[in-house]
Amino acid sequence: VxxxxxxxxxxxxxxxxxxxxxxxxxxxxxxxxxxxxxxxxxxxxxxxxxxxxxxRGAGAMVSVALSAQRVRERLSGGLEIAAVNGPASVVVAGDPAEVAAFTEACERDGIRVRQVSDAFAFHTSQMxxxxxxxxxxxxxxxxxxxxx
Structure with a gap:
C-alpha cells in the first residue's frame, strides 16, 4: 500500500x-x-x-506517552524500548505478562498507554x-x- x-x-x-x-x-x-x-x-x-x-505470541507492545528517559526509569524485567517515536511517545515491548504489568502501573499513575501488538515484541532482542x-x-x- x-x-x-x-x-x-x-x-x-x-x-x-x-x-x-x-x-x-x-x-x-x-x-x-x-x-x-x-x-x-x-x-x-x-x-x-x-x-x-x-x-507469534511471545511478545507484546504498548505505546507510552512519556519520554524515553522516563520510560527507562520505569522499565523492569526483560522489557525493552522498541521505538522512540517522538519526545513523549515511546514503544515498550517484551514478555506479554511483563508488558501487562507495566501497562497497569502506568495507568495507575495516569499515564496514557495504548496496546500496539498483543502478539509480537518487534524491534527487541526477541527478534x-x-x-x-x-x-x-x-x-x-x-x-x-x-x-x-
Missing part, C-alpha cells in the same frame, strides 16, 4: 526528495527510493512475515531468533544505489 501510494503520487508529478520509514515502512521507503526493486522489497516483506510466524534465517532469506536480494 505504501509503495502503491507513492506511485499514485508520482503519477501526478509528486516525486519525493527524501523518504523515511519505520519497520515495514523502511522496506517501502527503500523501494520508493529505488534502493530495492519492487520484487526484492516484496521478497523481503514475505520472508520477514514467514519467519515471524514462529515468534534475534529470526536473525540468521532472515539474513539467509534475503541473501539473494540486489540492493542498488538509490535515486532518492
Amino acid at each position: 505504501m509503495v502503491s501510494l507513492a506511485a499514485v503520487w508520482e503519477s501526478y508529478g509528486v516525486r519525493p526528495s527524501a523518504v523515511v520509514g519505520h519497520s515495514r515502512g523502511e522496506i517501502a521507503a527503500a523501494c520508493v527510493a529505488g534502493a530495492l526493486s519492487l520484487s526484492d522489497a516484496a521478497a523481503l516483506v514475505v520472508a520477514r512475515g514467514r519467519l515471524l510466524v514462529g515468534a 534475534d531468533v529470526i536473525g540468521e534465517e532472515l539474513a539467509a532469506a534475503v541473501a539473494g536480494l540486489s540492493p542498488r544505489a538509490s535515486e532518492v
